[in-house]
Amino acid sequence: TRFTVEEEAAADDAEQSTRDPDEILGLRQDFRHFKVYTIDGEGTHDIDDGLSVEKLLNADDGTEKMRYWVHIADADRWAPRDSELFEVAKTRATSVYLPTGSVPMFPESVGNGVMSLRQGHDCCALSLGVELNDDGSINTDSIIVIPSKVQVKYRLTYNQVDEMMDAGVGYFEEWELGAMLTAATKRRALRARNGSSEGRVTTPIPQAELKVVKDDEAEDNISIKLDIEVTHNAGSNQTSIAEVSTAENEHAAPASQAFLLVTEMMIMAGEAIGKWRTKMLLQDADTDTGKDLSISLLKNDLELPFRSQVEPDFRARASEVRTLQNLKETNNGYPHAWYFRRFFKPVKVTKEHKPHFGLGLSCYVQWSSPIRRFGDLQAHTAIKRYLRRKRANKLLRDGSDIPSEIIPIDLGCELPSEGSKSKSIDVIDYKVGQALGGAARFVQRNSIQYWIFEYVRRLVSESADEVSFECVVLGCVDPERLQYVVYAKELGLEHRYLSEMGSLKVGQSIWLKVANVNPRMGLLTLSLASRASGRASRVTAPAA
Secondary structure, three states: OOOOHHHHHHHHHHHHOOOOHHHHOOOOEEOOOOOEEEEEOOOOOOOOEEEEEEEEEOOOOOOEEEEEEEEEEOHHHHOOOOOHHHHHHHHHOEOEEEOOEEEOOOOHHHHOOOOOOOEOOEEEEEEEEEOEOOOOOEOHHHOEEEEEEEEEEEEEEHHHHHHHHHHOHHHOOOHHHHHHHHHHHHHHHHHHHOOOHHHHOOOOOOEEEEEEEEOOOOHHHEEEEEEEEOOOOOOOOHHHHHHHHHHHOOOEEOOOHHHHHHHHHHHHHHHHHHHHHHHHHHHHHHHHHOOOOOOOOOOOOOOOOEEEEOOOOHHHHHHHHHHHHHHHHOOOHHHHHHHHHHHOOOOEEEOOOOOEOOOOEOOOEOOOOOOOEHHHHHHHHHHHHHHHHHHHHHHHHOOOOOOOOOOHHHHOEOOOEOOEOOOEOOOOOOOOOHHHHHHHHHHHHHHHHHHHHHHHHHHHHHOOOOOEEEEEEEEEEEOOOOEEEEEEOOOOEEEEEEOOOOOOOOOOEEEEEEEEEEHHHOEEEEEEOOOOOOOOOOOOOOOO
């Protein structure tokens, strides 16, 4: 997991690089006048997205309208495809986030440094600006994508933004936050109407968030903090969802307004970049219709990694749909959320512009985390190469030369020469890194399970009484063996349980005790508790 001396040296070389093809071609715009916010977790240092709002005057009636900007860290500026640092990212493919800490894709010296959108620093970004229609849909004609230079004015945490919204600061002094939250709420509601998972699963199952830290007074000098978090709110107002989540699970914190804001802005950016790609290629086709054939231009196409998910065939699964509907009508929120998962098809990455059922979008491209995901870094390269070739072709049409500092790797094609067509080079393969990304997710899941089990083991070792948890029966997975999936509210854990009391009712609440737990073996056995008490408090696991 550690970086080699050579990899750290590559990061140092990148940090000192002054070469910027986008600056050379006059593409990089100065957006340092924007008030840019970054909103992340308290421990985040590789900050790869920032947000801002621009007020525009509507020429038709003089009213104001908003343009929402998403600024993504321009990692490609520091790790171009012919660099050693690019190879470092290619080898790792993704950052890995574990309860014990993160294993970054880039060395921290550069990932947390020049690549990151740091407060008070001039930072290179790839910026997307978009206007929304009244219903929250994207005005495709308004989409702007441009390399930029930004300066973050406010580095905020999710908790700070939630507090600012609750106090009203986000609607007055920092009105931009309120404007973005309003837009995000519209976007969430729009996607829910389009059939997104947030709209179909109105009561998501809260999940455990674990943090393992050094503690000299704890067992093995390590303490474990476990929190339960709601993932989304289906576009409902915050008061409503807080009441729902509290009723379902008193251990879960209500959905964060800040998390809704950031999530929807990133999803909006993913949809907008796909729509922009289609718009630009159509414009290019119109331009090519009347082009001067005597001028040798660069072939300019743009392939992006569209993430798509097909809609389930609900009509062919009528019996299961009736069960799903019954769960919803009988207010069995968690069982309904669990049962609905069987309908989801795997997400596929293709070059074709296709709908994403789970997101409720006509298209979606993942590109907002180039410091953390190799696929996103490759998408940045593709977008910037397209913009560079477009600028180069404009120069050629105007009778100007492409700057001599521009080399083929910057464009993804050979430079034009009289009498011959430019050929593509270094073609981007979006399949590279996908297998490693899957392996990383496997490691993350197993690490979370290990530390939840270790958290339980410590509770058991420190308790003179049995340790029991209130569980909700989500569903039956093996009727013959009476094996069920239950959800332990206090742990944010879904786990299998062999019933000792015959058939169980879906949605039923039962108390189960820890019969056996071995984190290293991945073993946790639950059995019927002798009484509905003795549950552990949700605090840091006790010291030895």
